[in-house]
Every structure is written in structure tokens, then in C-alpha cells.
Amino acid sequence: MANKIPRVPVREQDPQVRATNFEEVCYGYNREEAMLEATRCLDCKNPRCVGACPVGIQIPRFIEHLREGNTAAAAEVISHDSSLPSICGRVCPQESQCEGACILGIKGEPVAIGKLERFVGDWQLENGRPAVEIEKNGHKVAIVGSGPAGLACASDLAKMGYEVTIFEALHEAGGVLVYGIPEFRLPKERIVKAEIESVKALGVKIETDVVVGRTITIDSLLNEEGFDAVFIGSGAGLPRFMGIEGENLNGVLSANEFLTRANLMHAYDDMYDTPIYVGRKVVVVGGGNVAMDAVRTAKRLGAEAVIVYRRSEKELPARVEEVHHAKEEGIEFKMLTNPTAIIGDEKGWVKAINCVQMELGEPDESGRRSPVVVEGSDFEIECDVVVMALGTSPNPLIASTTEALETTRRGVIVADEWGQTTRKGVFAGGDAVTGAATVILAMGAGRKAAAAIDRYIKEK
Amino acid sequence: MFEIVERRELAENIYLTRVKAPRIARSAKPGQFVIVRADEKGERTPLTIADYDVAEETITLVTQALGISTRKIVAKGEGEYLADVAGPLGRPSDFVAEDIEELRKRKFIFVGGGVGAAPVYPQVKWLTERGVEVDVIVGAKSKDLLIYAEEMAKVATNLYIATDDGSEGFHGLVTTLLEKLVNEGKQYDCCVAIGPMIMMKFVTLTAKKFDLPCIVSLNALMVDGTGMCGACRVTIAGKTKFTCVDGPEFNAYDVDFDEAMRRQGMYRTQEQRALAIQREREAGHKCNIGLDK
CATH class of the missing domain: 3.50.50.60 (FAD/NAD(P)-binding domain)
Known part of the structure; x- marks a missing residue:
């Protein structure tokens, strides 16, 4: 049962020292701290935190496994709904999402859900994800942009058996995770690169230095390069x-x-x-x-x-x-x-x-x-x-070079809740559709679009 | 990684590098540029495409070694690799989308100064291959620094050479030569100038004297080259534009050249310092008081 202890403080670099370096500010929980913090969860019958999570992670379930010291099982629970836990654990606005809804927060401090998620995510990066048997289905999907939306979409599609290629305009994969968010908040080698490597391990190809709209176009991907569908996750740059x-x-x-x-x-x-x-x-x-x-x-x-x-x-x-x-x-x-x-x-x-x-x-x-x-x-x-x-607002380059792809007056791509755009076979999600928002929303949109792309190709 | 299939020195410190880049070679149009990163630690440097060959799947870059990054690019030899080449970026020259019949009624004069002669080449080639009349002025400080004269002679209707010291062709500046040609009765409908910012500014002033419409290709500082950073902001007819996505070619009459030149110098102190340190290192000097840190 829940413990009436205060929220376990998280260790951080000394402010005066860290103001002169680019090392990560927050050290995160170790196993003991995470297990102790996990005991604070009330395991509510009607968990408000789950409803407040944009991708609906089964929060009390993964915390329950943590409490028992079974990090692998906790990771398994999170992986149903999130593909980037070590990133979201660091950059999600938890105070207005899961932790903002936590019952404990009414009188005291909410459970440190973000820090627990981060602990699980980092554990998984260190210990590796369980290998999944993937049976290729022979269909090809192209993804534009290797930020959170594109990575999430790619990893889901790869697991379903699609041959996925991500096209990235810059010389390095990761989108806003590498060009925008600083090292002291999100370590590049240890976290971002490791997450990208795990997506690549699923068989996803990443081609850098390809500016869609200039080097190639959405139309050339569909008509000449034999892709069955395209997902646009080009962000708001x-x-x-x-x-x-x-x-x-x-x-x-x-x-x-x-x-x-x-x-x-x-x-x-x-x-x-x-x-x-x-x-x-x-x-x-x-x-x-x-x-x-x-x-x-x-x-x-x-x-x-x-x-x-x-x-x-x-x-x-x-x-x-x-x-x-x-x-x-x-x-x-x-x-x-x-x-x-x-x-x-x-x-x-x-x-x-x-x-x-x-x-x-x-x-x-x-x-x-x-x-x-x-x-x-x-x-x-x-x-x-x-x-x-x-x-920031989305780059008009893709919309202006793609037949029948509509945008709104704000310059964002028009898409339904599943990411379907006005062009058949072309899906979009993340900041390119919503305007500048959060990593978790982009990731959620990428995963929804992956499901929609799967349906679209199967029905084709 | 992009393999270098040809590399040669065109003039002192100016090198031609031909790179295998199939996707870029297929999509490139006159007026566009690429972003090049020599190695993993390198800067993203914008370079105008000097030629492209769909059959060979290559693009040609001409680089003047000035700072750390351009020196790194030219140091790479045949069989070696550039870490990154991204493009083609920017909008193609306006004439690419124009009606060929209409273009054939017009007469172009191109002015390429210094290393700017290279990006002029694919434009002249594109136009004359389609039967458009194009005169070209290529300028350099002296005969030794003159590049692309032979290649240009093959594609231009008339080629005029100007050197500051008179060691080849007309003795004087490209602007004086342009003025001379017009005064001698040459009729032009459009001038395109590519070269150092200061040259483009003065070609524009000369063109204005004759009410000759003029286009320039701006070489602003850039980081990503795709519209993300805004380092390449220029003022065009009183409005802020991004050189990388709105340009690089603009109507010359609208360009605020003084601001553009000032903005090019944004990182000059840092660049000069880095280059000085690099030179000292190359000369085997090890700084004992940590000034190279």
C-alpha cells in the first residue's frame, strides 16, 4: 500500500557548477530511489494520471512493477503506449499532464511519474529491448523527418513488418531532439542516439541530407520510388x-x-x-x-x-x-x-x-x-x-511541392485525428499538423498515423 | 558520405570538387546551392552548384579556401569523402520556369566575379542550350586567378574577360567593362551578377544607370539552409527575407547590400581567431598558455 513518505527528491548537479557546463542537470533516480518513490502511488481505482497522459500510458501498472523491483515488466507496460520513455521522462510537461492530475498532488506532492518513467526508459536503453520477431510484409513506407513523430511512426510500422525509410534534411537524425533541446536537458549520445539506434535495430533505414521538397518530393516517393504511403513529420521549424x-x-x-x-x-x-x-x-x-x-x-x-x-x-x-x-x-x-x-x-x-x-x-x-x-x-x-x-511555424516547402496536399491559413498541414491528409496515401502528424507543441503529442500522432497507414495499405 | 570523383586546383586557392550525389544531380537546377560539411566536426557551408551531370550522377562545386571550413573542403582529394552534401536548396533561377519562346526574345548579360564565375556557368549553359543569347563577363584580380574562362567560352554567345591588373582581357573592373559594352551599343534585357557582395552592389548601380533589370545571387551566412535558423536574413524591398528559401536570387534593385555585407561579418572575429589557431597548429606550434582552447 501507499506510503506516507514525502516525494523522493531527485539528485541534481549543483546550480553554480552546472551553469558553467553542458552536462545533464538532473541525475534521475537510481533503483532504490525509484522503488521507494513507487511506493507512494495510491494505485487509484480510477487513475486520473492515465487520462491526463496524451498517449494513455498505464501509469499505476508500470509503477506497480517498479515497486516490486521488476523494471523489465515496467518497461513492457510503458512500451505499449510510448516508444521514447527516456526522452519523454525528461521533457514532458508532467506538471500539466500526469502529475498534474495525481490525487496526491491535491494536498501534497504528486508521485514523480516523470522521473520514474525516465528511470525505466534509461534502464531499457542500458539493458536493451527484448528482440522482437518481425515478419516482413513486403510493403514500403517513407517517413519525412526523424523527430519524435517520425521515429514513433517508423518504429511502430517496422514492428508490423513494413520496410521503413526515414528521410532527414539535416546531417543528423533526431529533429528537435538534437537541434533544439540542449545537452544539459537531454543528453545526445547516451539518450537520443541510443533511442535512434534502437529504432534502427528494428530495420528502419535513415537517409540523412535529404530535403523532401527539394532533393526528392512526396510525389516522387509514391510514383517513382515505390513507397505505398508517406508520413510527414517535418515539424515546425x-x-x-x-x-x-x-x-x-x-x-x-x-x-x-x-x-x-x-x-x-x-x-x-x-x-x-x-x-x-x-x-x-x-x-x-x-x-x-x-x-x-x-x-x-x-x-x-x-x-x-x-x-x-x-x-x-x-x-x-x-x-x-x-x-x-x-x-x-x-x-x-x-x-x-x-x-x-x-x-x-x-x-x-x-x-x-x-x-x-x-x-x-x-x-x-x-x-x-x-x-x-x-x-x-x-x-x-x-x-x-x-x-x-x-x-515557430511549419516549413511550407513540402506542402508547396506536393500535389493536392492542403494546408490551413496558419501553414499547418490539414489532417484528421488519424493523420490522414487531403492526399490519398499521405499522412502527417506532430508539429507539422498542430503547430509547435510537445514531444509526447508528436510521438502520439506518429503512432496513430502508423496504425492508420497499416489499415490503409491492408485495404488497398 | 559523398565520394569525391574529381578534384583539381583551378587557380591559387580555388578548387573544383566533383562529388557523387545521385539524388542532387537529378534534381538540381540553375541557381540552386548545396550545404556541405567536410567532416564530423565541420561547419555547414553553403556552396552554389557549379555544374550537375545526371548521367554521371555528380555535382560540381567550386570553393575558394578562405576560412577553416572551406579549407577543409578543398583539402579533400579524389577518392575521399565529404561527410554531407544536402540539396539542391533555394529556388531555381526565375528563367527556368519561364516560357522558352519568350526567353529567346531576350538578351542576357551575366557578370561573374572571382569565384562567382562558377555558379554563372550552369545558368549560361542552360540558356544557350535552349537557344537563348547570352553574353558573359568574367572578372578576376589577375590572369592567375581567372577561372572557368575556357568552359564559359564554349557555352557563352560572347565572352568578355576583365582583370583588375590588365594581365588578361579588359584592364579594369567588370562594372567598367559592362558600361563600355552598353555604351558601344550592346542591347541587354537582363543582367545577372554573381560574385563578392561588393561587386554585386556596384554591378547593380551600373545596371540601374541603364535601366537594365538585374538579378543577384546572395551568399549570406547560413546554418541549416532550409529555412530553420534565419541566419541568412536579408532586407529585400524593405521586407525581411530568408536567402536560403526565398532566394538565393533576388531582384538586385531591391537588395539592401550594405546590411547584407554587414551581416556577412557577424562571425568574422571568431572565424579569424579559429583560422589563426589552426595555422599555428599546422605550423607545429603548441600553445603553452592555453590560448587555443
Whole structure:
């Protein structure tokens, strides 16, 4: 039965030390800690956590196995619903999903479901997944993009016997997991590469350096290369800018550029050739996870790092844990602050960002109180670099080069709940359909599409 | 991995590298570029496609060794491999989609400066193969640095050479030669200039004098080359555009060249430092006070 002990604290790297390195912040639970934390689960008759999980992982079931010390059985339970537990255990917004719904959270602290999932996922990566007998069915499916949606879709289809090829535009597989999320939050070699290797072990082929829409097209895959169906999981990679004065000065960059340089290109490591510039002070505009990743990366590269966000702390869209970690690391948060212009020196380099103070007014359509400018509150923040972390939208390249593939006015691909697009044989899911969202939703969409593709090909 | 099937020095520090890249060779069109990464630690470097051969399944790149990354690319010899070649990227030249009959009524003048002569070549070839009249100016500092003159002579209707020191062809800048040709009565309907940003800026000013429509191919800094990072932002007719997906070719009259040149220098300090360290290392110098870290 459930224990009335407090939530088992998770070991983390010391904030002052980690603010100067790119090693993972959180060490996660060991076996003893995980087993102890597992005893806190009430094993509710009607488990609200399962309903709050976007992919419906049988949470109390896997925790029950953990409590008994049977990690392999726990892994088996998770694998029914999730293909990337060591990744989701790290990057899911648990406080608004499973842990947010946990009964224990009403009076005290919820069960650390994310940390338990991570423990199981990491155990599985270390110990290997049980080999599955796969009987090939002779059908070929192409997948565009090797991010969470594409990987999940590929691994399900491969298990069903399909011959799957993933086409990736960049030189490395993983999508946002490698170019976007930093090493200190999601280790690349140990976790992301290992997950990708396990997908490859199912027989999935990954072709890098192939830009679908340019190198090849969806039509050429279906008509010339003999694929029976295509899944588009190309994500939302196009950065937004504010459209304010001075945005093209030297020293203003998108969070995508800043993070791609640091993560995918390893610019923080002198053994790699790609340069990165932080100067003395970096201002990151935005309040989401990407903004937190950018500001913490800037700090680790030696700059004074500041978040500028137009609403108040309560509205920050970033995960609570990330905001908490950022604060511990000495990130300054300037809330209710909105940039109005970026000011350059005589050579065209950033020297300051001009902002206004905001106050919260009436709630807008998202239910959040919308910020209003406080008249005459202009002020300047001196800085050398401004990073814009304002969200991203899908790349129009695929839609514009594919016959009969419809997109909405927001540029996302039109697809039903199973990922079926307006084009026969073409499925889509993840950020390419929803706009920028989470790893878990993308993974869920990839798996649903895999089931739909299987039905489509069998009925064909 | 992409195998190098041919590599030769065209002029001092300028190399031709022909790579096996079947998918790219099949899809490439004039005006497009690729992103190249020499090895696992390398930068993603945009290079314009200088030629492509569907039968041989190869594309040709011409690289001037300037910084660490371009030096790495040219150092790779025949039989060796480039880690990555991704493309073709960017929009093809506008004329590719135009009506051939209409194109044949127009007369083009191409201006290729320095290493920019290479990307001019596939465009001229494409047009003259289809019966369009194309004059070409190829410019270089001196005869020794002149590239693609022979190849260009085979495909251009008329080829004019300009060198800054007069060691071959016209003695002077490409802009002066362009002006001379027009003043002598040559009629052109479209000018395409590819080369260093400063050259493209001045060709544009010259073209403007004669109301000659002008296209330029911008060589902005890039990381991914697919629209993801926005490092290649340029201002075109007052609006921000991404060179990698909206370009690389733009109407020259609309380009803010001064901003584009300034943005090219964004990482100059870091690049120069890295190159200096690399040179010291190559010379066998080991830094004892850790400045190379």
C-alpha cells in the first residue's frame, strides 16, 4: 500500500557548477530511489494520471512493477503506449499532464511519474529491448523527418513488418531532439542516439541530407520510388520574429539559430568548427521552453543572461521545472516587459534593447490576461545579443511541392485525428499538423498515423 | 558520405570538387546551392552548384579556401569523402520556369566575379542550350586567378574577360567593362551578377544607370539552409527575407547590400581567431598558455 513518505527528491548537479557546463542537470533516480518513490502511488481505482497522459500510458501498472523491483515488466507496460520513455521522462510537461492530475498532488506532492518513467526508459536503453520477431510484409513506407513523430511512426510500422525509410534534411537524425533541446536537458549520445539506434535495430533505414521538397518530393516517393504511403513529420521549424526595428542588426538571432549552433553543431565545443557569439550580455525574448533553453545555453557560454517576457511569471508557458532550474542558475527574469526596438551601434551591432513595461488587462481568447502597455514606461537594457524565442511555424516547402496536399491559413498541414491528409496515401502528424507543441503529442500522432497507414495499405 | 570523383586546383586557392550525389544531380537546377560539411566536426557551408551531370550522377562545386571550413573542403582529394552534401536548396533561377519562346526574345548579360564565375556557368549553359543569347563577363584580380574562362567560352554567345591588373582581357573592373559594352551599343534585357557582395552592389548601380533589370545571387551566412535558423536574413524591398528559401536570387534593385555585407561579418572575429589557431597548429606550434582552447 501507499506510503506516507514525502516525494523522493531527485539528485541534481549543483546550480553554480552546472551553469558553467553542458552536462545533464538532473541525475534521475537510481533503483532504490525509484522503488521507494513507487511506493507512494495510491494505485487509484480510477487513475486520473492515465487520462491526463496524451498517449494513455498505464501509469499505476508500470509503477506497480517498479515497486516490486521488476523494471523489465515496467518497461513492457510503458512500451505499449510510448516508444521514447527516456526522452519523454525528461521533457514532458508532467506538471500539466500526469502529475498534474495525481490525487496526491491535491494536498501534497504528486508521485514523480516523470522521473520514474525516465528511470525505466534509461534502464531499457542500458539493458536493451527484448528482440522482437518481425515478419516482413513486403510493403514500403517513407517517413519525412526523424523527430519524435517520425521515429514513433517508423518504429511502430517496422514492428508490423513494413520496410521503413526515414528521410532527414539535416546531417543528423533526431529533429528537435538534437537541434533544439540542449545537452544539459537531454543528453545526445547516451539518450537520443541510443533511442535512434534502437529504432534502427528494428530495420528502419535513415537517409540523412535529404530535403523532401527539394532533393526528392512526396510525389516522387509514391510514383517513382515505390513507397505505398508517406508520413510527414517535418515539424515546425520556421522561426518567428517580432517585426520591430533593428531586428536585422548583427547580434540578433532566432532561438533556432542560437540553439542549432550550440546543440546540433556543438559550437560550445572548441573541437567543432561552427562559431557562436554571446558577448557579455544576452537578452532572450519569450517565455516558453525554447526561451529557457536559449537563456540557459547563453549563461553556460559565459554571458550574463536575461529573459524578457511580456506577461507575468504565472503565464510563462515554459515547464515549471525549467523556470526553477533557470532561476537557480542565476538567470534574471524581467517579466511584464515587451521589446519595442533593438538599438545598434555605429557599426550595426546590437548595443541595447528598448522595452516598455506592461500590465495585465482583460483575459484574451487563450484565457490568459492580455498584457497592456504602461504609457511612458520606455527603458533600455544594454546587451550584445538578442535571441528571439517567439515560437515557430511549419516549413511550407513540402506542402508547396506536393500535389493536392492542403494546408490551413496558419501553414499547418490539414489532417484528421488519424493523420490522414487531403492526399490519398499521405499522412502527417506532430508539429507539422498542430503547430509547435510537445514531444509526447508528436510521438502520439506518429503512432496513430502508423496504425492508420497499416489499415490503409491492408485495404488497398 | 559523398565520394569525391574529381578534384583539381583551378587557380591559387580555388578548387573544383566533383562529388557523387545521385539524388542532387537529378534534381538540381540553375541557381540552386548545396550545404556541405567536410567532416564530423565541420561547419555547414553553403556552396552554389557549379555544374550537375545526371548521367554521371555528380555535382560540381567550386570553393575558394578562405576560412577553416572551406579549407577543409578543398583539402579533400579524389577518392575521399565529404561527410554531407544536402540539396539542391533555394529556388531555381526565375528563367527556368519561364516560357522558352519568350526567353529567346531576350538578351542576357551575366557578370561573374572571382569565384562567382562558377555558379554563372550552369545558368549560361542552360540558356544557350535552349537557344537563348547570352553574353558573359568574367572578372578576376589577375590572369592567375581567372577561372572557368575556357568552359564559359564554349557555352557563352560572347565572352568578355576583365582583370583588375590588365594581365588578361579588359584592364579594369567588370562594372567598367559592362558600361563600355552598353555604351558601344550592346542591347541587354537582363543582367545577372554573381560574385563578392561588393561587386554585386556596384554591378547593380551600373545596371540601374541603364535601366537594365538585374538579378543577384546572395551568399549570406547560413546554418541549416532550409529555412530553420534565419541566419541568412536579408532586407529585400524593405521586407525581411530568408536567402536560403526565398532566394538565393533576388531582384538586385531591391537588395539592401550594405546590411547584407554587414551581416556577412557577424562571425568574422571568431572565424579569424579559429583560422589563426589552426595555422599555428599546422605550423607545429603548441600553445603553452592555453590560448587555443
